[in-house]
Amino acid sequence: MVAITAPGSIEQIPLILRPKTNAVEPAAIPTVDLSAPGAAAAVVDACRTVGFFRATNHGVPARLAEKLEAGAMAFFALPGQDKLDMSGAARPLGYGSKSIGRNGDVGWLEYLLLSVSSNSVAASSLPPTLRMALEEYTAAVREVGGRVLELVAEGLGLVDRDVLRRMVIGSEGSDEMLRVNHYPPCPVLAPGDCGVTGFGEHTDPQIISVLRSNCAAGLQIKLRDGRWAPVPPDPRCFFINVGDSLQVLTNGRCRSVKHRVVAPPEGMQSRLSFIYFCGPASSQRIAPLPEVMREGEQSLYREFTWGEYKSAAYKTRLADHRLGPFELVRASNKLPAGELAATDHCNGSAACILQQQQEVAQVY
Ligand SMILES: C=C1C[C@]23C[C@@]1(O)CC[C@H]2[C@@]12CC[C@H](O)[C@@](C)(C(=O)O1)[C@H]2[C@@H]3C(=O)O
Ligand SMILES: O=C(O)CCC(=O)C(=O)O
Numbered sequence: 436m437v438a439i440t441a442p443g444s445i446e447q448i449p450l451i452l453r454p455k456t457n458a459v460e461p462a463a464i465p466t467v468d469l470s471a472p473g474a475a476a477a478v479v480d481a482c483r484t485v486g487f488f489r490a491t492n493h494g495v496p497a498r499l500a501e502k503l504e505a506g507a508m509a510f511f512a513l514p515g516q517d518k519l520d521m522s523g524a525a526r527p528l529g530y531g532s533k534s535i536g537r538n539g540d541v542g543w544l545e546y547l548l549l550s551v552s553s554n555s556v557a558a559s560s561l562p563p564t565l566r567m568a569l570e571e572y573t574a575a576v577r578e579v580g581g582r583v584l585e586l587v588a589e590g591l592g593l594v595d596r597d598v599l600r601r602m603v604i605g606s607e608g609s610d611e612m613l614r615v616n617h618y619p620p621c622p623v624l625a626p627g628d629c630g631v632t633g634f635g636e637h638t639d640p641q642i643i644s645v646l647r648s649n650c651a652a653g654l655q656i657k658l659r660d661g662r663w664a665p666v667p668p669d670p671r672c673f674f675i676n677v678g679d680s681l682q683v684l685t686n687g688r689c690r691s692v693k694h695r696v697v698a699p700p701e702g703m704q705s706r707l708s709f710i711y712f713c714g715p716a717s718s719q720r721i722a723p724l725p726e727v728m729r730e731g732e733q734s735l736y737r738e739f740t741w742g743e744y745k746s747a748a749y750k751t752r753l754a755d756h757r758l759g760p761f762e763l764v765r766a767s768n769k770l771p772a773g774e775l776a777a778t779d780h781c782n783g784s785a786a787c788i789l790q791q792q793q794e795v796a797q798v799y
């Protein structure tokens with residue numbers, strides 16, 4: 436990784452260049468038609484194999500996202516001080532520029548991070564048109580999130596199809612957030628033809644995230660073989676990310692996906708993305724759902740609540756493996772014989788535990 440500094444007109448911050456170590460592959464992104472009869476199986480297949488998919492036929496009218504796009508672009512075009520005055524500096528909610536979280540991560544972007552509760556977006560001082568667009572969009576994207584959570588439960592064969600949806604949608608105190616990210620074209624030429632990082636590599640801590648962007652490219656996901664795949668932008672679709680919490684709730688069957696954003700180069704269009712994060716209430720227990728567990732299967736994680744996980748996660752850097760401290764090492768685990776041979780030799784390292792999760796995911 437190389438640190439460089441932007442020229443005079445841009446705030447002097449170190450920019451992180453996308454590491455050149457991995458070849459970027461054409462995307463192998465699963466697509467799921469949310470209204471098709473086989474949607475539940477397709478959703479779970481995508482969550483197991485890639486941890487990410489493109490959702491079509493979601494029923495959200497294009498005009499909602501278009502209105503939000505217009506309102507957000509007008510907001511981001513305001514002078515920096517006005518943006519701060521209207522929404523407060525991100526702590527973590529509010530307006531942020533180039534700094535992500537509290538632990539030193541930087542990216543070539545500016546953003547709004549908002550809390551969403553029962554159809555209202557906590558952003559009272561934003562321009563009324565933007566606020567209305569945010570509320571309408573959030574109400575619609577929340578339905579998509581809820582539908583995907585139902586499909587995950589169905590695809591996993593759970594009798595209670597509402598168990599995941601209930602943790603988030605309409606749940607008292609649920610921790611739903613909406614993030615609006617704006618990546619202006621970066622005027623810095625990156626040596627060796629690699630882009631400047633807009634949003635560094637990370638997994639999302641929540642259950643799932645529902646992303647929609649404009650036509651500008653930049654999002655990449657990490658495939659299971661370690662290569663990065665670009666996600667071709669498509670404003671008509673939503674992109675669903677498996678978050679760390681769903682990985683735990685399914686004892687590793689669904690896997691959170693690493694993703695990052697490379698900022699557009701000079702002369703290209705800005706990237707604008709909206710991400711709805713499905714976080715449950717602080718007191719929600721995050722542990723494998725009993726129904727997903729096979730006889731004798733043990734949890735790969737020690738028990739925790741969303742509140743505990745979130746506060747631990749927010750002390751980490753973006754690229755950290757946040758589930759690490761919650762993973763359990765079992766010298767002699769009791770999973771069905773022969774299915775997880777490699778775990779007998781697990782030395783407790785993060786890599787080894789990840790391998791264990793991969794094997795669990797392959798078995799089911
Ligand atoms: C560096 C950080 C930013 C983040 C909090 C954290 O300490 C680690 C997790 C980050 C993340 C990634 C997904 C979402 O964009 C986010 C809002 C979240 O819940 O976890 C961000 C956090 C943030 O921007 O504050
Ligand atoms: O802006 C994007 O396209 C993705 C950003 C992201 O992953 C996030 O905000 O957590």
Ligand SMILES: [Fe+2]
Pocket residue numbers: 637638639644694
């Ligand atoms: Fe993310």
